[in-house]
Amino acid sequence: MSLEDSIVDEDQKPTYLDQVLLLFYQVVSATYLLDLAVIGYRLSQVQQTDSSTVPLASAKVAAWIAFTLNWTSFTLDTKMPRSRRSHLVHHFLAWIALVGAIVSVSPYIAHGGRTLFSGELFRSNIKLSRRMLLPSVTGDILERVMIGTFALRLSLLSSIITLSAVHLLGGLNVNPLPLPAPLLKDPSKNSPLKVKLAAESAEKKERLKKHDTIEEFRANALKSIVPKVLMSIRMMYPVDNKKLQVLLFLRFALMVVGRIIRVLVPLQTERLLRTFSPEAKTNGAVSLSKFDVGSVLLYVFYNYLQRNSSILFLLQNAAEKPLDSFVRDTLQIRFFEHVHSLSMQFHQDKQPHELVRIMQAGVQSVTRVSSIILFSLLPTVCDVTVTLLYFSIVWGWKYGLLIISNAVLVTIASKLHGKMMKRVYRDMIQTGSARRSHPAETLMNAETVKYFTNEAYEVGRYEESIEWSRKSNPGLNFKTRFLDVIQTIIWTWNLLAGCLLCAHEISTGKREPASFMTFVLYSQQLEGPIQSLTWVMDNLRNTLASLDQMMAVLKLEPTVNDVPDAPPLVVSGGEIVFEDVSFQYSPDKRGLSNISFKVLKGQTVGIVGPTGGGKSTILRLLVRFWDPSSGRILIDGQDIAKVAQLSVRENIGAVPQEPVLFHDTIGYNINYGHTTASKEEIEEAAKVAQIHDTIMKFEKGYETMVGDRGAKLSGGERQRISIARTVLKNPPIIIMDEATSALDSMTESDIQQALNKMTENRTSIAVAHRLSTIIHADLILYIKDGEIVERGTHEELIQAAIDNGGQGEYYKMWRIQTGSFYNDSNSTAGDNEVETYVDGKEVVSKGVE
Known part of the structure; x- marks a missing residue:
């Protein structure tokens, strides 16, 4: 071949x-x-x-x-x-x-x-x-x-x-025109993006196979769609706003008036034609008595009211805007509030821009579902029903049968077309999601892209996603327009049958010639509603799909819940106790195992250990981002699982390793720690954090914009603003998660001074990578594989290791950071001596191998 x-x-x-x-x-x-x-x-x-x-x-x-x-x-x-x-x-x-x-x-x-x-x-x-x-x-x-x-x-x-x-x-023309080749490499079947999309597609198809059964379709037909529609209508109704209730009623009433006028136009046309019939003529002309000027004016008025620019439609639009704004604003606030009420586990699994997309699409879906049902589907059904009853009763059962057959054939064609488009829409959603998410993710990480000079590579990946999207749906335009062709054929032959039947009855004297025009006008008016039923149902299905995503989020419950009528936490001194606390993120990811320690009022505890050992998990459990699998965490004798979690966080201030600032002013970001603080209090907090002088060097001072996530500031400046924010909050307990690990030595020294000043007379827990920041802690915990393997002060841990022949996790970590391993060859101690320093004093141990 x-x-x-x-x-x-x-x-x-x-x-x-x-x-x-x-x-x-x-x-x-x-x-x-x-x-x-x-x-x-x-x-x-x-x-x-x-x-x-x-x-x-x-x-x-x-x-x-x-x-x-x-x-x-x-x-x-x-x-x-x-x-x-x-x-x-x-x-x-x-x-x-x-x-x-x-x-x-x-x-x-x-x-x-x-x-x-x-x-x-x-x-x-x-x-x-x-x-x-x-x-x-x-x-x-x-x-x-x-x-x-x-x-x-x-x-x-x-x-x-x-x-x-x-x-x-x-x-x-089966092969689509090729896109320009990517700048780094030609798209291949094994490109990472296509492999990922193919895997996701296979997974989705396998999952959908399990659900695409006749039984589930029947079960969900009323069980799923109807409740969603009713819920959307309920959301649309302004319960406590009388003005909006009147507008909703007005909009509905205007819609009913519009449907009645649609029915009256053909009847008024027939009345005019009868005016010009031979029986109404006198000497070959229409007599003035027979000529009804009012009928002409009424006919013109009816046609005017059907136009999209008529006063009727303008009033409907005027009533629609406040209602849509009410629904949109109310749902956005509700969704935003609900998302913030969910636990940290949810936020770690979801991308922020995806949540924003779900919120926007879901809010639009509610307004669209209500609008489709009340102002598209219901009027269409009314048009078909009224016309069917009118023709069946006034004209005879044959005309009613024509209308029914037209609707049935269109419905069957729509059903068959819907099955095909269901698969097409799934692929469109999948590939469309890849096209949208890739640019957003790349632009959010623009700095990383430029560091590795991968601009051309990212453009190539984006072209791949576009090519994948286009090739995944060949003949999409024909598939979407195919139903229109079938519907037009059905309507044309149905109209032909009706015209022949009407002409036959006119020829036998059963009807007047004017009836022919009435039938044609009614048929033309029904063409749009009957064919739009398919569009309405498809639009409803697609809209409900977007609504599903928002409702799935709204139905989520926080994984960390307060007990009923939980009292607030009352902090008198800030004593913290961990009692046999265990936690596991998932069956294959270990967290903590039987952690027990006590922090007295005003003490500082340092937590050190290898990466992934569970250090940060202890802090997250303390602020109730998660609840322990077993054991208890007490603050001043109160089990934090039995008090309101918001009250726990209100009494704890946090300084993270990578502080994220809002795209706003420096003053706003500091004020975020205590939103009702005065300007003087903000400046005082900045002075404690040793950032006030730096801020005043900026042209706009505290009104300086920090950029997205604080991009316009240095790492040390961001960290000190974070400290100032915590100082302004003035909590009795402070937690620090490697607050200085990403800073240079000079900046670290400045930050450490600010931290020491902030933690005076406060209970604090500091996760540290640099041991120099916690050597003065009242208690140091060495965490490894989710367990406390060593505990004590700096001096105690060093001395214990020396007494044990240099065997100690903390001791090894200390020697690595102080350079002892590299200075042994130049040491003045003997071959079997190990030298280190405890609180500035040299400690030499004999006989250590």
Whole structure:
């Protein structure tokens, strides 16, 4: 096979288009069978065959054979490797089948075509030359069956040709135009981004397989969608705002008025046409008494009110804006409040920009769901219902049946299309998420990107994500517009059937000619609502998907909860006690095991040890970011698990290793520790933190903007502002998590002085990497693998290790940091002597290997 005849699809599984074409072929085949059955029945009822009957039957058999060949080529095309040649054969035979269907009515054209084109259609009860259909005394029912089957067959064969052409053109252009090559490397199947997306896609598909069952769909149909819709409507209702309640009622009332006017316009048109009917004429003209000027004015007024710029729609929009603002603001505040109430575990698992996106999409979803239900779906259902009742009662059941059949066929088509688009939307959401998250993540880490000169690499990755997104949904535009094509075909043939029926009744005198225009206007008015039902339902499903994400967050409960009626923590001195505290982050990640220690009022405890040993976990448990798996933590004799967690944090000040400042002024960031503090108190806290003089050197002083996360300040300046913030809070307990580990020696010395001043007469716990910052602590804990392996003061730990022949974790860490290991060769002590310093005094131990 040549390159031009290359396979269109990578796999040979039937596509959605194949399934639609197969359905069309089956229906067309059924119409041929029905035609032949009717002809056979008529032949068995007459004694002498009309001259047109044999050509008619022969033509239909020939057309059926041509159609069968076309169907066979289509079947082979779906079962065998697909090439452009096979598509061309299938498309050519589809044209043959259509020509055969038209030729099959050639006996009618030869014997009775003049009846149709001479205008006798309306005067002969739509008997389209019985010689064409059935030769002699057949009733109207069989004639109409033949007309209907021919019309259906012609429309389906035309659709088959159209879809086949699309399929053929799609095969010729299956490969999308290539994007510019990434600057670092060409996109490959094994690029990290594509591997990640492919893994996520496989995981999602596997997870969705478990849930895409008929039972779950039925269970969730009312169990999931209806409660969400009702919940959205409840959220939309302004309970405590009388003004907004009036606006909501006004908006709903205006919507009802608009729907009533839609019903009145066709009736008013019919009334005008009757005014100009022959019965209303006098000497060939309409008499003044018969001419109703008010009817014309009313008709124009009704049409004006239907326009989007009319006063009716302007009033609806005016009532809508305050309601939408109310819902948006209320939900955003509620979501923001709820997210802040969740425990730290949630915030560690979620990206901030993702939470903002969920909040914005969810808030929009609530307003859209309410708007869709109350002002799109409900009016549409009302339009269809009122029109159905009007035609069924006033015009007859046949017209009601036409409306029902139109709605049913559109619903079926929408259902089939929805199944296809469900998979498409999933892929779009997945790839779209990658496209959105990558630029946000890269720009947030712009400094790192520039450090490693990876600007071109990141642009290449972004191009990969765009290419992946585009290639993951080939033919997306056709798939989304395919339903419109099917709906238009259904509506057109339904309109044709209704017009023929109405014309027939006019020709028999059952209706006035003006009724024809009334029917056409009503049909045109129904086209939009019926077809929009699909859009409304699809939009509702997509909107509920966004609402699901927000509701999933709102349904989350904090992992750290207060006991009912928990009292506040009352701190009198600040004594801290850990009693056999154990904690585990997850089954495969160990935290702490049986930690016990006591910190007296005003004491300082230093916690040291290797990375990942559990040092910071102790601090997080103390402020109740998590609760222990077992054991107790007491502050002044009160179990912190039994008091309000906010009161625990109110009494604890924290100085983290990497302080994060808000994108605001220096004064605001210091004031964050005590939002009601005065300017003098802020400056005093800055002086304690030894940052006041530096601040005053800035042009705007305390009004200087610090930049995103404090990017305009140095590390030492950020740390001292963090200390000032804690000083301003003035808590009885202070915790410090490696507050000086990322600073140079000079800055560390300044920061240490500020820390010492801040912790005077306060209980404090300091996690440290540099032992020089905690050598004066009242108690030092060495944590390793979640356990306390050594405890004591600096002098006690050093002396214990010396007495033990130099064996001690803290001692080894101290010697590494003080350089003792590297100075041993130059030591003045003997070969078996180890020298170190305790509180400035040299300690020499003999006989240490």
